[in-house]
Amino acid sequence: MRKLFMGCMIFATCLVVPQVHAQSLKDILNRENVEKAVNTLTQKNTASMEGSWTYTGSAIQFESDNVLKNAGGSLAASAITNKLDEQLERLGIKEGEFSFTFQADSSFVTRLGKKELKGTYIYNAENEQAELRFSRLLKLNTSINCTSSELQMLFNVDKLLDLITFISSKSNSSALQGISALTDSYNGMLLGFALKKDE
Numbered sequence: 001m002r003k004l005f006m007g008c009m010i011f012a013t014c015l016v017v018p019q020v021h022a023q024s025l026k027d028i029l030n031r032e033n034v035e036k037a038v039n040t041l042t043q044k045n046t047a048s049m050e051g052s053w054t055y056t057g058s059a060i061q062f063e064s065d066n067v068l069k070n071a072g073g074s075l076a077a078s079a080i081t082n083k084l085d086e087q088l089e090r091l092g093i094k095e096g097e098f099s100f101t102f103q104a105d106s107s108f109v110t111r112l113g114k115k116e117l118k119g120t121y122i123y124n125a126e127n128e129q130a131e132l133r134f135s136r137l138l139k140l141n142t143s144i145n146c147t148s149s150e151l152q153m154l155f156n157v158d159k160l161l162d163l164i165t166f167i168s169s170k171s172n173s174s175a176l177q178g179i180s181a182l183t184d185s186y187n188g189m190l191l192g193f194a195l196k197k198d199e
Contacts (some may be wrong), residue, residue: 047146049123049130053195055098056143058084061143063188083178084191088174091168093193100153100195107168108132112167138166149197154190 058081064160087092102108104119110117119134123144130153132140140159145152154164161176179191 059194154192
């Protein structure tokens with residue numbers, strides 16, 4: 001029974017992890033790839049948000065897979081990600097300069113450059129949602145895609161703009177308008193941050 005399960009897991013890993021460029025069986029069976037396969041097959045997230053996470057770039061997700069099935073869907077996703085990276089960088093959100101640290105006591109700290117903001121969070125692993133609260137000033141809901149080493153925090157565009165305006169000391173209205181304009185052509189698109197767990 002266990003051999004059958006492992007065989008299914010290896011096969012599923014090969015199918016559901018399209019970004020893997022494995023050179024060996026060891027690469028296929030690494031913890032990250034197996035975790036992604038299990039999350040996809042069980043439709044449950046097995047990882048915790050706890051820890052320190054550093055921004056590596058923007059993240060997008062379409063609520064409907066139909067967008068990506070179109071011939072230009074993945075090209076559109078790539079173009080949107082590049083544009084979002086560009087707009088976020090104009091606001092000071094760039095790789096290595098922006099981070100979140102989530103504690104077991106439901107508190108968190110976000111840092112942008114030298115600016116530090118504290119808050120609390122509630123994480124619901126069942127529906128992969130988190131609620132972030134910055135004191136009484138700002139409350140946001142975010143979709144969470146989490147593995148042991150990668151975290152995506154995805155927001156509706158208006159909530160992302162609220163967060164960026166709140167944490168960024170730069171109020172660049174053209175950059176904010178640029179982010180908002182990215183979603184005009186697509187309904188049901190979530191935008192946010194891709195983060196990597198600190199060692």
